[in-house]
C-alpha cells in the first residue's frame with residue numbers, strides 16, 4: 001500500500017467506505033476491518049446516515065473490542081443529509097457529530113465532511129459549528145463532499161483558521177465528468193461543457209484531496225461496471241491491462257483512479273475481503289500514461 005500526507009496524517013491511498021457494512025454480522029465486520037488493516041488500508045469513511053446509524057455503531061463495536069487498533073485507524077464521517085433534505089445549520093451539525101461520536105464510541109473523529117451542499121447554508125453558522133467542534137477536540141480536520149469550487153470558496157471565506165482538506169466526489173472510469181471538460185477545452189464537443197466549476201483543477205490548486213466515491217459503479221448507484229455487458233469494451237481493456245500486471249479488472253479500475261496525478265484517495269465500498277486484498281495488491285503498480293488513456297477511450301470517450 002502506498003501512503004500520502006493528508007492534513008498531517010499518513011493516510012493509505014485507498015480508503016474503505018463503510019456505507020455497506022450494516023448487513024454484516026459482528027464477525028464479518030471484524031474480518032473486514034482486520035483485512036483492511038492487514039492490507040495497509042488505515043482510512044475509513046462513514047456518514048451519520050449509513051444504515052440509519054448502524055454502520056457507525058457496528059464500527060464502534062469493533063473499536064470497543066479492539067482498543068489496541070484504535071491508534072492505527074483514521075476515522076472520517078459525514079453529516080448534513082437528514083430526513084430527505086440537507087441541513088448545514090449549526091444545531092444539526094453539532095447534534096450529528098455528537099451522535100456519530102456516541103455510535104463510534106470515540107472522543108473525536110479525524111475528519112468531518114459536509115455530505116451534500118445545502119443551498120440554505122449560512123456560512124457563518126457552519127463556521128461557528130466547525131470552530132466549536134474543533135475547540136472541543138471532537139473533530140480534528142474538516143472537508144466537504146459533492147461541492148463545487150464556488151461553494152468551497154464561500155465556506156472557506158468564513159473558516160478563519162480551519163482549512164477544507166477534502167472534497168469527496170463521484171468519480172469512476174464510467175463517471176468521468178470531472179476530467180472530461182479539461183480534456184476537451186476549446187472544442188465543440190459536448191464533453192467540453194463543464195458542469196462542476198473546474199473542480200478538479202480547483203482542488204489541485206488549493207491542496208484539497210479528492211476522494212472518488214463509488215469507484216466501481218456506473219450511473220448513480222447503477223451497479224458495478226465490472227463484468228457488465230453494457231461496458232464490454234471497457235471490460236476487455238481492463239482485463240487486458242490487468243493481465244499484463246497480474247491483477248484483476250476490478251483492481252485495474254481502481255489503479256486507473258490512483259494513476260491520476262491529483263493523488264486522489266478512492267473510497268472502495270466492497271465488503272468482500274478477497275476483493276479488498278486484490279485491490280490492495282494492485283495499488284502498488286504504476287500504470288503507464290498510454291494505458292491510462294486507452295482505458296479512458298475504451299468507454300467510448302474520444303480525445304480531440
Ligand SMILES: NC(=O)c1ccc[n+]([C@@H]2O[C@H](COP(=O)([O-])OP(=O)(O)OC[C@H]3O[C@@H](n4cnc5c(N)ncnc54)[C@H](OP(=O)(O)O)[C@@H]3O)[C@@H](O)[C@H]2O)c1
Nearest residue numbers: 017018019045145213214215216217226268269270271272
Ligand atoms: N459522498 C457521497 O455522496 C457518497 C455517496 C456514495 C458512497 N460514498 C462512499 O463511497 C463508498 C464507496 O461507495 P460504493 O460502495 O458505491 O463503491 P463501489 O466500490 O463502487 O461499489 C461497491 C459495490 O460494488 C460491488 N462490487 C465491487 N466490485 C465488484 C465486482 N468485481 N463484481 C461484482 N460486484 C462488485 C460490491 O459488492 P461486494 O461487496 O460483494 O464486493 C459493492 O456492492 C461508500 O462506502 C461510502 O463511504 C459517498
